[in-house]
Amino acid sequence: MAWLTSFPQLDDGYLRDLKKVIDEGFRNFTRSYGDMIEGFFSPLQTLLIWSERLLLNTPWPIILLVVAGLAWGASRNWRVVIGSVLTLVLIGLFGMWDDTMKTVSMIFAATLLSIVIGLPLGILMSRSDRFQAVLNPILDVMQTMPSFVYLIPVVMLLGIGKVPGLIAVVIYALPPMIRLTNLGIRQVDREVLEAADAFGSSAWQKLIKAELPLALPTIMAGINQTIMMALAMVVIASMIGVQGLGQPVLRAINNQYFTLGVFNGFAIVGIAILFDRISQAWGKRLQKHREVGHG
């Protein structure tokens, strides 16, 4: 009765061969197409380098001013402005300014990329139930697959560096953008769309003038989540060469530098809260017209 106590698995040799064949295949694929794929992703490299330079070369007082301006513009709330500036000042005082700028530039690029990819996909998904049925399980996999697993093929293809790091971050941070765009558009009041149709709107006019503006609060929630998830990937991405706040944390783990880890950890938390408050306040202000009474 041995087959009852140990699961009847495939033959060991067979499994070994299977893994070998797949690995070989992928390695061959990498060898023959790696350069091409790297070329394909090189605009990302440009984007990353540009945004990092911008943040690192700009004098810090100007960055503080810009952040304060953004916070004010988005929230019209002094507490948010003061909180944001204070967070950055503390980060700077504790010697993490440059790393923070690198991380912020990475988050910025990842969010931008997620919006550029996620918005159209979310719109398509809202248009077709079939596409939704196909995409949903893929998004589930993207969100639940441990990130280390998809770091492997990304690194095999693109090596170690900023771009593979960015791709890994985007894979993880993209799903909420797609899902919430889809959800937001599907939730738009049918009657309003009917009115848009009745006045002869084209599909594009309907999208721009009715669907997207009405889905905006949900889409903004998607962007917010994307930013938060991208921040959560900072440490993991640093394992494949992404610079920023993640690397000191990694060093701290390896060498058991407790304080270094804590400082950088709090810096990540700080900018997470900063991004969150600013983007949420902005999302709310876009909804001014909803505030007053009635339905």
Add this chain to the structure above:
Amino acid sequence: MADPIGIEIRNLYKIFGPNPAAHVEAVRAGMTKAELQARHGHVLGLRDINISIAPGSIQVIMGLSGSGKSTLIRHINRLIEPTAGEIIIEGQNVVAMPPEALRAFRRHKTAMVFQKFALLPHRTVLDNAAYGLEVQGVPEAERYRTAMRWIERVGLKGFEKSYPSQLSGGMQQRVGLARALVNDAPILLMDEAYSALDPLIRYDMQTVLLDLQKEVRKTIVFITHDLDEALRIGDRIALLRDGCVIQQGSAQDIVLRPADDYVANFVQHVDRGKVLKVASIMVEPSGAEAPPEAAIDPEARVADALQKMAVLRLQSLRVEAPDGRTLGHLPFQAAIDAYTGQQGAR
């Protein structure tokens, strides 16, 4: 503004459900709404609708909740695809229009007011009102000018920068009305456009519509629950029940000769003396008796005729056209019968 255009609705069927085409034959053969629902899980929306709406007239559609009024009006600009039938406007079958033509048709030939307002919540009153022109690509200054004119006309001057959520239901409905009127389309579709208005504003808006109708004749399809409103503005009335037209005709026809109890119920509370015209209940002059001394206009209402007879102490009036011809007689008894609804006169 171009000439008014008519609407011809022919053999229109609408069945809601996953496979409507499969059941249209059964419905044609007489399956009822309840049967269709119970046996096949499909909802009968409309059955064999034939309505011919004259250019420049106001067609009222009435019926209880769920009788298919909204469904019917949405077929005219094809917000709902029919299961069978055709809608002919300017010689074209709306049902068969390709998407591009349908869009042009909706932009230039029709405008609609919605039962539930359906305003764009993120746009100001002004931008809502200008929406139709914006979609047509009219430049901003021009569309705002037109929109402002209609916003004033519906009494919302000063609110053009407000958002719909800042307005009361009745005000939102007037924004919907302005939005439709801004388009200056020959066909106006109004789905309970006035139901959310209070009686005074409602009367005002009816007047706006009737005045407008004097300036530029539009073809208007007007849904209402309110018989007095129907009688005031409607040239013709169609009554729907369970997706079927059970009676259509002029207000006089329907009040005097309701086709069945359902219609009779609808009209029972109407003030017949103020609705019925002398012309609808007068009798042929019988050569025997001497003609009555006093005359009355055929367009006068029965209540006025009764008043006149009472004042003059007459048993009968001569019905006289404006050109002096005698059209018939109105005996006191016929007027009283019509007034109290005892029987269809004549």
